[in-house]
Structures are given as C-alpha cells and as structure tokens.
Amino acid sequence: MAIAEFTIIPIGTATTSLSGYVxxxxxxxxxxxxxxxxxxxxxxxxxxxxxxxxEVIRAVHEVPFANGAERVSTSIKIDDRRDKPASMQQKMQSVAAKLK
Structure with a gap:
C-alpha cells in the first residue's frame, strides 16, 4: 500500500480564488x-x-482543465513502503506513540 500527497494548482483562471476548483x-x-x-x-x-x-491523480489532474483552467501544475510526493504494511493512520499512530 502506498501513500501519495499531491497539490494541484490551476493556472490561468479568471479569479485568484481556488475553492471552486478544490x-x-x-x-x-x-x-x-x-x-x-x-x-x-x-x-x-x-x-x-x-x-x-x-490513475486517480491523473483523473484529478484533468478536472481543472475541464473547468476552464488553461494550465495546471501538479506536485506529487509518494511514500511506497514495501517492508511492512503502512497506512495514513498507522503513520500517525506511530508518531503519537512516540510523543507519550
């Protein structure tokens, strides 16, 4: 199981507000x-x-284009751990345990 974080920034929009795109x-x-x-x-x-x-990131990357953006910048970070099962929840629990 992998975890990916991405940010999609539509460029060339009619407004500086991006909440509609989000x-x-x-x-x-x-x-x-x-x-x-x-x-x-x-x-x-x-x-x-x-x-x-x-595949999902690709589909989401296309959304701003479908909604009028002329350019889209997408940044992606991937955590692909294969030595043991990992999840968002497991990562947060691991940190929380070390804070005690």
Missing part, C-alpha cells in the same frame, strides 16, 4: 471509492495500490 477535485475523488483520501488546507493525501493512486 470542491470539484473533491467531487472527483469521491468517485474513486477504492482509495482513501484526506484533503488538507494545502493538498490531498491518498492511499492505496501505487498504480491505482497514479
């Missing part, structure tokens, strides 16, 4: 029920099989 990205992510996602103020984190995550 809402449309969220709607697209909800269609992909086989992955887990968490939106943050600065990006989105998804978890699942790596090939599937890349």
């Amino acid at each position: 809402a449309d990205l969220h709607k697209e992510l909800e269609k992909h029920t086989d992955i887990t996602f968490e939106m943050t103020p600065m990006g989105t984190i998804i978890e699942g099989p790596l090939d599937r995550l890349l």
Whole structure:
C-alpha cells in the first residue's frame, strides 16, 4: 500500500480564488471509492495500490482543465513502503506513540 500527497494548482483562471476548483477535485475523488483520501488546507493525501493512486491523480489532474483552467501544475510526493504494511493512520499512530 502506498501513500501519495499531491497539490494541484490551476493556472490561468479568471479569479485568484481556488475553492471552486478544490470542491470539484473533491467531487472527483469521491468517485474513486477504492482509495482513501484526506484533503488538507494545502493538498490531498491518498492511499492505496501505487498504480491505482497514479490513475486517480491523473483523473484529478484533468478536472481543472475541464473547468476552464488553461494550465495546471501538479506536485506529487509518494511514500511506497514495501517492508511492512503502512497506512495514513498507522503513520500517525506511530508518531503519537512516540510523543507519550
């Protein structure tokens, strides 16, 4: 299981506000029920099989174009741990345990 964090920035839009684009990205992510996602103020984190995550990121990358953006910049970070099972929840629990 892999975890990916991505940020999608539409460029060439009519306004500096991006919340409408973010809402449309969220709607697209909800269609992909086989992955887990968490939106943050600065990006989105998804978890699942790596090939599937890349497919989902590609689908989400296309959303701003469909909504009028002339250019889209997407940054991706991938954590693909294969020595043991990993998840967003497991990573947070590991840190929380060390804070005690």
